[in-house]
Amino acid sequence: MDNKFPPRKVPSFCSFRYGLSLLLHVCNVLIMSQRMCVSLTMVVMVNRTDPHGLPNTSTEELLDNIKNPVYNWSPEIQGIIFSSIFYGSVIFQIPAGYLSGIYSVKKMVGSTLFVSSLINLFIPLAAQVGETLVIVCRVAQGVAQGTVAAAQQVIWIKWAPPLERGRLTSISISGFMLGPFITLIATGFICKSLGWPMVFYILGACGCTLSLLWFVLFYDEPKDHPCMSISEKEYITSFHVQQVSSSEYSLPIKDMLKSLPLWAICMCIFALFWSSTIILFYTPTFINSKLHVNINENGLLSALPHLFAWIFGILAGQMADFLLSRNIFSILNIRKLFIMLGLLLPALFCVCLLYLSSSFYGTIIFLILACATGSFTMVTVIVNTLEIAPRYCGFLNGFILVIGTIAGIISSTLTGIILNQDPESSWFKIFFLIAGINVIGVIFYLIFAKAEIQDWAKEKQHTRL
Known part of the structure; x- marks a missing residue:
């Protein structure tokens, strides 16, 4: 029966499935940080209340303007930039969820995390071109991030024993909650010391690195992972022997x-x-x-x-x-x-x-x-x-x-x-x-x-x- 659990349990604290949950946790922290950072950098990015480019501007202010380029974006434009990433998420989350049941989740999560991070690296350049390109980048980034969010949940069908689904899921999903905390704490400091473009460069570089790490560490099937112990593989797969993976299925x-x-x-x-x-x-x-x-x-x-x-x-x-x-x-x-x-x-x-x-x-x-x-x-x-x-x-x-x-x-x-x-x-x-x-x-x-x-x-x- 499905509700019978194997008597032998592999210790969970140092197991690979918990390491996977922490890896997803970090992925979600970065996704949320990339999503939120623009709401804080916008304070520095937009035109200030004092007239810009006065002839008596001090050398310190000129250096600050080079480090923190300023743009004349209205509140309406700022609002569109904030919300544009949600429109991207809405567009592709359902197709991403459907495709994750057919294609490799490893490739879907890894590639879209890399795309989101790559776009993050180009946002400062897009801002120099104009607000329209920033909005386009944010919409595309929303598509990529929506794919990461929707596809990753399929992982726990094969990787989470029923008695551990709650904690494994909560560890990975809680990254979305830690992301805003880290962003709110770190972004202001980075803007002041290094300039607001560095916020996008740092988060983009971290995301690209993490996506490469994802391709190395994650496998779609627990039984295929070369670094897991045999006992943990047997423990995880024993719960899912009745699941049939199908490359095609119709949706009711x-x-x-x-x-x-x-x-x-x-x-x-x-x-x-x-x-x-x-x-x-x-x-x-x-x-x-x-x-x-x-x-x-x-x-x-x-x-x-x-x-x-x-x-x-x-x-x-x-x-x-x-x-x-x-x-x-x-x-x-x-x-x-x-x-x-x-x-x-x-x-x-x-x-x-x-x-x-x-x-x-x-x-x-x-x-x-x-x-x-x-x-x-x-x-x-x-x-x-x-x-x-x-x-x-x-x-x-x-x-x-x-x-x-x-x-x-x-x-x-x-x-x-x-x-x-x-x-x-x-x-x-x-x-x-x-x-x-x-x-x-x-x-x-x-x-x-x-x-x-x-x-x-x-x-x-x-x-x-």
């Missing part, structure tokens, strides 16, 4: 669209991306409006929620697999528990930000908790697709990531409109909207979620000869 689109367990996952990913995108882009604005700190303190305070989100994300995977291995709860109840924690707690802390954050420390604590507790959902939304449809999880992960990306685009745009039109009560509307969407996502998931393979996702035995 109609059954997918009618699947309420799948839409339950989509509702949760929509709520997660809605709130996390607002926190990602508007935390500095919120801190500035409430605490009135200087730019250096704002950067540090804005980075702290992402650091704790990274810590909570890793802990969530450990907790989920511990509960599963001890048979404390069923798989479905564990998924529901972490969805409740990951959506209801942020909703609660968002409301606390409005009514209980009169002090400096109160605001920071509730802001950290609102961001960090959302990480509990990651142990469910990604792993749950492996459980209800392992055969199509690549395509489904691409689909739910598109749903999440659309939520992020809508939430960031709507938040900007609310802040622009109603500055007095804007944060009340923004945070109550987050809380409401999270509660709806929890209710829908509690009613319709499943944790077993659905009929439309099962292998059709009668089609074999």
Whole structure:
């Protein structure tokens, strides 16, 4: 039976599968850093309030202008540059998820990580040509990064034993949470000391190097890896003996669209991306409006929620697999528990930000908790697709990531409109909207979620000869 686990377990701490999870973790850190760095370098890239190029400009200012070229981009152009990477992600995440179930994930992840990093190296040159080329580069970069995000989840079908899926997935996915922290901390320092182009050069060079390392260290099949121990290969493959890899398969689109367990996952990913995108882009604005700190303190305070989100994300995977291995709860109840924690707690802390954050420390604590507790959902939304449809999880992960990306685009745009039109009560509307969407996502998931393979996702035995 599928639910019988081999009695012999290979120690996980120094195993290759955990090394693979850490490698993916670093990949995701770099992807997120490349995505976010432009939002911080833009402060230095755009024209300053003082007239540019005055005849009495000092030598120090001239050297600074050489190190930090300045462009006359309007707020509208800046907004398009910020959001253009999301349009690239939306375009290709579903095809990438589908193709990852057919072609080599090693080649897909490695090559698109290299392309994203190569584009990052050319963005300073593109900025000299004009904002249109920067936007084109960001869209192309979004296509590459969307492919990395969608394709990597297929890896755990073959590499993760069922009792370790939560922790392996949470370790790799938490890289998306650590990336903003590192970016917010390091970008300002690099811009000041080396110039903003060096931010793109450093992240691009690191990504190119990592992509080459990926091609060396990763293999699509555990059994083909030359560096793994035989005992670990046997341990991993013993869980997947019944899986049939097929180079071609038809997608049951109609059954997918009618699947309420799948839409339950989509509702949760929509709520997660809605709130996390607002926190990602508007935390500095919120801190500035409430605490009135200087730019250096704002950067540090804005980075702290992402650091704790990274810590909570890793802990969530450990907790989920511990509960599963001890048979404390069923798989479905564990998924529901972490969805409740990951959506209801942020909703609660968002409301606390409005009514209980009169002090400096109160605001920071509730802001950290609102961001960090959302990480509990990651142990469910990604792993749950492996459980209800392992055969199509690549395509489904691409689909739910598109749903999440659309939520992020809508939430960031709507938040900007609310802040622009109603500055007095804007944060009340923004945070109550987050809380409401999270509660709806929890209710829908509690009613319709499943944790077993659905009929439309099962292998059709009668089609074999």
